[in-house]
Amino acid sequence: MKPDTRIVHAGRHPERFDGAVSTPVYRCSTILSDSVADLKARNKAKFDAVSYGRTGTPITMDLEAAVAELEGGARAIATSSGLAAIAGALTALLSAGDHLLVTDSAYFPTRRFCDTVLTRFGVEVEYYDPLIGGDIARLIRPNTRVVFTEAPGSLTFEMQDIPAIAEAAHAAGALVVNDNTWATPLLFRSFEKGVDLSLHAGTKYIVGHSDAMLGLIVCRTAELFERVKTCVGTFGYSLSGDDAFLALRGLRTLSVRLARHQDSALDIARWLQNHTDVARVMFPALPEDPGHAVWKRDFLGCSGLMGVELRPAPVAAMEAMLDALELFGLGYSWGGFESLAIPTSGSIQRTATPWSAAGPTIRLHIGLEDVDDLKADLERGFAAFRAAAA
Numbered sequence: 167m168k169p170d171t172r173i174v175h176a177g178r179h180p181e182r183f184d185g186a187v188s189t190p191v192y193r194c195s196t197i198l199s200d201s202v203a204d205l206k207a208r209n210k211a212k213f214d215a216v217s218y219g220r221t222g223t224p225i226t227m228d229l230e231a232a233v234a235e236l237e238g239g240a241r242a243i244a245t246s247s248g249l250a251a252i253a254g255a256l257t258a259l260l261s262a263g264d265h266l267l268v269t270d271s272a273y274f275p276t277r278r279f280c281d282t283v284l285t286r287f288g289v290e291v292e293y294y295d296p297l298i299g300g301d302i303a304r305l306i307r308p309n310t311r312v313v314f315t316e317a318p319g320s321l322t323f324e325m326q327d328i329p330a331i332a333e334a335a336h337a338a339g340a341l342v343v344n345d346n347t348w349a350t351p352l353l354f355r356s357f358e359k360g361v362d363l364s365l366h367a368g369t370k371y372i373v374g375h376s377d378a379m380l381g382l383i384v385c386r387t388a389e390l391f392e393r394v395k396t397c398v399g400t401f402g403y404s405l406s407g408d409d410a411f412l413a414l415r416g417l418r419t420l421s422v423r424l425a426r427h428q429d430s431a432l433d434i435a436r437w438l439q440n441h442t443d444v445a446r447v448m449f450p451a452l453p454e455d456p457g458h459a460v461w462k463r464d465f466l467g468c469s470g471l472m473g474v475e476l477r478p479a480p481v482a483a484m485e486a487m488l489d490a491l492e493l494f495g496l497g498y499s500w501g502g503f504e505s506l507a508i509p510t511s512g513s514i515q516r517t518a519t520p521w522s523a524a525g526p527t528i529r530l531h532i533g534l535e536d537v538d539d540l541k542a543d544l545e546r547g548f549a550a551f552r553a554a555a556a
């Protein structure tokens with residue numbers, strides 16, 4: 167089956183639900199058993215039976231099965247947010263005395279979790295140059311358990327050579343955990359590229375409509391699933407039936423939405439690249455991007471999120487630009503049907519490698535609106551930028 171067919175059929179069981187095409191919402195804490203024997207059997211079946219709301223219901227399980235099948239992992243674990251997936255996965259794999267390598271381009275709340283929680287529990291956290299590739303071998307120690315990757319990088323969009331990093335990590339017995347939110351299960355085939363745990367802020371493209379929070383941990387093997395699910399379950403992380411329903415509903419159209427995000431984002435990225443008020447577009451799908459070769463080799467397409475460095479001007483001019491936008495909303499998150507913009511100047515945190523931009527920086531999410539309308543909106547912003555920069 168091709169991915170576009172799988173996405174329609176994965177995790178669906180109409181025969182179990184009187185023929186309903188989509189799994190109905192389960193709202194429950196208590197699950198009643200017929201007998202003590204049944205209660206015991208459910209407990210014994212552990213992760214495969216419905217026994218209590220927190221541990222999973224048919225709708226959260228169908229979501230997990232659909233995403234695992236799409237990405238090609240053994241099993242998946244749904245959590246209440248992307249950050250919970252990151253925290254849960256890292257906590258499951260790391261103990262006091264372990265060493266963790268994290269890309270310097272990681273999503274900021276990932277860094278904050280590592281620096282404030284993992285360090286408090288005795289994990290040694292070290293950041294590395296996102297462009298390190300196979301040279302990561304030099305940083306791997308006998309106690310390195312996990313190498314954390316994210317491509318492209320949050321806010322700065324560097325590509326990482328994940329297969330080379332995975333080869334070095336595996337040679338030393340370390341696991342590779344990848345934040346695959348930008349590419350979704352469709353555009354980066356994590357497990358074919360050496361990833362052991364693929365994490366998603368399903369809040370973004372999988373939900374796709376900016377109306378629910380969701381995290382997913384997709385596990386390469388059943389053993390990893392067992393280990394991570396046990397820890398995540400012990401912490402009490404779970405997902406509500408309503409949010410699982412919205413996620414499954416979003417998932418069915420992920421492929422067609424992504425195709426449109428890709429076309430519009432590429433069009434706008436090319437247009438921005440030639441704009442006199444723009445110094446640089448950070449988007450690996452552009453042939454001029456330094457990460458383009460790796461992206462082309464490893465990814466099956468691009469989504470709609472990019473970084474833009476404006477020409478040198480006061481930050482206030484960039485803020486005037488964002489304030490002038492009418493179609494691009496000003497807000498966090500991305501991956502929904504609508505276009506968004508945020509300022510990123512001053513938000514980019516680095517400790518292993520320097521990062522600088524001569525001009526102010528923003529992040530754009532290109533939604534499903536008409537591209538010409540979006541360009542007109544950005545032009546409105548650039549006019550305000552020029553007026554404020556003058």
Ligand SMILES: *Cc1c(COP(=O)(O)O)cnc(C)c1O
Nearest residue numbers: 247248249273345347367369380
């Ligand atoms: C948004 C985001 C997350 C966190 O997801 P939430 O659902 O907001 O907790 C993790 N990683 C990346 C790359 C993100 O953009």
